[in-house]
Amino acid sequence: MKNAFILYVDRFARYSIYGLAAVLDRLRDLDVFLVEDLGLVERLVDYASSNYSACALGFSLLTTRVADDIFYDNVVRIVKYTGRRGCLTVAGGPHASGDPLGVLLNMGFKVAV
Secondary structure, three states: OOOEEEEEEEOOHHHHHHEEEEEEOOOOOOOEEEEEHHHHHHHHHHHHHHOOOOEEEEEEOOHHHHOOOHHHHHHHHHHHHHHHHHOOEEEEEEHHHHHHHHHHHOOOOOEEE
């Protein structure tokens, strides 16, 4: 059975995402899902956790987006939900690289790259 990787495409960080998605898409045992609407992420997590061997959710975080309280609260809620569904949560990008402990401890991600 295949694995699933859900990648949130933020309108502010989309250009780096497409390169990463292209590399991930070459892996045979991995289906990659790009989602641009935070409201759809949880439904996609439900689908992936029920229909794949393993799943992961990735965010590319910019500090300016993390400073937005509404975005921050939504991401934290989604990360908690995703963890409860048994999916790995991964944070990357400039903010995750610059503040890995904050991303792991405060936002709840399991991996920061």
